[in-house]
Amino acid sequence: MARWLPRSTDLTRFCQKLNRVKTLEDDMMETSFNRCLSTVDLTLLGIGGMVGSGLYVLTGTVAKEIAGPAVIVSFIIAGFASLLAALCYAEFGARVPKTGSAYMFTYVSVGEIWAFLIGWNVLLEYMIGGAAVARAWSGYLDSIFNHQVKNFTETHVGTWQVPFLARYPDFLAAAILLVATAFISFGAKVSSWLNHVFSAVSMGVILFILVMGFVLAQPKNWSAQEGGFAPYGLSGIMAGTATCFYAFVGFDVIAASSEEARNPQRAVPRAIAFSLGLATGAYILVSVVLTLMVPWHTLDPDSALADAFYRRGYAWAGFLVAAGSICAMNTVLLSNLFSLPRIVYAMAEDGLFFRVFSRVHPRTQVPVVGIVVFGLLMALLALVFDLEALVQFLSIGTLLAYTFVAASIIVLRFQQQKGSVSTTAAGGQPDPEPREGPSAGELKEYESFSDKLQLVDRDKSKEHREPGQLKAAFEPYLEFLSDFYPGEVVTVAVVTLMVSAICLCSILVFGNTHLHLPTWSYSLLLVLFSLGFLLSLFLIWAHEQQRNTQTFQIPLVPLSPALSIVLNIYLMLKLSYMTWLRFAVWLLLGLLVYFGYGIWHSKENLREPRPQRVSARYVVFPSGSLEERVQPVQPSSQPAPALPDTDTEDCKR
Numbered sequence: 001m002a003r004w005l006p007r008s009t010d011l012t013r014f015c016q017k018l019n020r021v022k023t024l025e026d027d028m029m030e031t032s033f034n035r036c037l038s039t040v041d042l043t044l045l046g047i048g049g050m051v052g053s054g055l056y057v058l059t060g061t062v063a064k065e066i067a068g069p070a071v072i073v074s075f076i077i078a079g080f081a082s083l084l085a086a087l088c089y090a091e092f093g094a095r096v097p098k099t100g101s102a103y104m105f106t107y108v109s110v111g112e113i114w115a116f117l118i119g120w121n122v123l124l125e126y127m128i129g130g131a132a133v134a135r136a137w138s139g140y141l142d143s144i145f146n147h148q149v150k151n152f153t154e155t156h157v158g159t160w161q162v163p164f165l166a167r168y169p170d171f172l173a174a175a176i177l178l179v180a181t182a183f184i185s186f187g188a189k190v191s192s193w194l195n196h197v198f199s200a201v202s203m204g205v206i207l208f209i210l211v212m213g214f215v216l217a218q219p220k221n222w223s224a225q226e227g228g229f230a231p232y233g234l235s236g237i238m239a240g241t242a243t244c245f246y247a248f249v250g251f252d253v254i255a256a257s258s259e260e261a262r263n264p265q266r267a268v269p270r271a272i273a274f275s276l277g278l279a280t281g282a283y284i285l286v287s288v289v290l291t292l293m294v295p296w297h298t299l300d301p302d303s304a305l306a307d308a309f310y311r312r313g314y315a316w317a318g319f320l321v322a323a324g325s326i327c328a329m330n331t332v333l334l335s336n337l338f339s340l341p342r343i344v345y346a347m348a349e350d351g352l353f354f355r356v357f358s359r360v361h362p363r364t365q366v367p368v369v370g371i372v373v374f375g376l377l378m379a380l381l382a383l384v385f386d387l388e389a390l391v392q393f394l395s396i397g398t399l400l401a402y403t404f405v406a407a408s409i410i411v412l413r414f415q416q417q418k419g420s421v422s423t424t425a426a427g428g429q430p431d432p433e434p435r436e437g438p439s440a441g442e443l444k445e446y447e448s449f450s451d452k453l454q455l456v457d458r459d460k461s462k463e464h465r466e467p468g469q470l471k472a473a474f475e476p477y478l479e480f481l482s483d484f485y486p487g488e489v490v491t492v493a494v495v496t497l498m499v500s501a502i503c504l505c506s507i508l509v510f511g512n513t514h515l516h517l518p519t520w521s522y523s524l525l526l527v528l529f530s531l532g533f534l535l536s537l538f539l540i541w542a543h544e545q546q547r548n549t550q551t552f553q554i555p556l557v558p559l560s561p562a563l564s565i566v567l568n569i570y571l572m573l574k575l576s577y578m579t580w581l582r583f584a585v586w587l588l589l590g591l592l593v594y595f596g597y598g599i600w601h602s603k604e605n606l607r608e609p610r611p612q613r614v615s616a617r618y619v620v621f622p623s624g625s626l627e628e629r630v631q632p633v634q635p636s637s638q639p640a641p642a643l644p645d646t647d648t649e650d651c652k653r
Helices: 008-018 038-048 052-094 102-107 112-144 146-158 169-185 188-215 233-256 264-293 304-311 317-349 366-385 392-413 479-483 487-509 521-539 561-572 576-602 604-608
Strands: 614-621 627-631
Touching: 008 112, 038 188, 038 233, 038 264, 038 317, 052 102, 052 233, 052 264, 052 304, 052 317, 052 392, 052 561, 102 112, 102 233, 102 317, 102 392, 112 146, 112 169, 112 317, 112 366, 112 392, 112 576, 146 169, 169 188, 169 317, 169 366, 188 264, 188 317, 233 264, 233 317, 233 392, 304 317, 317 366, 392 487, 392 561, 392 576, 487 521, 487 561, 521 561, 561 576, 576 604
Parallel strands: none
Antiparallel strands: 614 627
């Protein structure tokens, strides 16, 4: 039986395969795409992804059913929470200007299997999101014409009563997706121009809503007679924040487009900041005018803005609101269809997904195969499937991506920059793979095949501190941590931080409801997991981090990413158990794809050298230097060459 069990070396090698990170090219500006997008283009793409139908529907729904006029505070808190995640994307987009968004960011810092699962979830998120917006667009347009399209379809095509299928096929939703797919396939510049047109109309309508809304505003609608400003209290504000948070999930289209930006180091952070700021301002101001125009408890959740103007005697304004809503939904469709094929391209280019999707059209310079295939799949979803039960799946995929990107920021910030120190191999030739670490004059640690051989113990306080090493100020108190390889303690602390955050949020969400914990155990667990979280945060902060002034860096690391992690995990745990069940099924399908195809065709797998047995000798000199001579062991059929005479010399005494 023992011979059938895997050896420890095989298990170690397998785990290393799962957690290998992507090797970036020396020139990250080199691409097969067309770098033609400016800061304005990226900003409008981000606004288009965030300011969609939610502005016209979500504001009224949250105001009436969850928070009242305090929906304004909910949007402010949600905007700040989104800013934490957006800043993480901004730093990665500037440092790694490659398409792929959260998938790419996870691949270069955390590991391959985690990156694949993030990309796999983002694929379904974009497909369901695009199809759901297309059906909403179809229903909104059809309602303007008294549902003539729906009545015609039900009369001449018929209706279905099948689980998971829509009541009738939505040909209008499928048609708009096919038209959008055709425009996206013409190239990034055409897509950007089309987004400009729809965004301009949408922002013009928003400006009209704000001007007319403030003219028609009545402050008495916030008075105590109408229920007050926060009728549902703090719990209503926080519940509204959880709902409003999903209104800002579209900014990742900017990170996905960084490989087509002219100057991504400057354009990506600025575009994310501008678009998030404008979107947050639009949501807040529209919420103000909406709740001031009419009493919040009389709002129509399905068409709050149009109904508010109608009740104030401006029925004609409803047509402008409808036009703005349709244009806003068009920008969201373009955003989804623009991002999805590029993430698929990034996965296929790395060998983790089918290579056919990595083909780029030579003239339009876009991944046309991915655009056409996933555009057709999205149209099929919108045509026949009932997407209402799957919409919550969008939330879990987005929040999981945000969580891993925030964790990746911490890991990457405390890693040594590869190739930062050049070394010289024997014979005076440059080493093709420069080692990281202090300069030669300050060497204290020499790496053998175990990566842990230490020969000389020198005064560490005088050494140059590399990223991932313990800060000199904490060395007298945490000296035992200095024995670890740079970055090891930080990696373990990040894992501990995430586990503590999961436990802490689980107690907050389920402690009083599902677990029915007594007060003393509830408080004790909160204290213990909070201490674990804070201790992990302190251990990370006690190490040196990279100081790069050439590209944007998120401030207050590791505090900012850690807060983002806690918030994202808390919101994920608030989702229904059916969402988690569907999520688990989709993850299992993803693992089948990865272990059946991705792990074998990964470019990193092809880069790995074949295992070769080696023999090594070390000669230690009194000065503390180390001379290493390595000779490959030849197969038994070939005699091993004799060592030169210099290899047999004695150690100097």
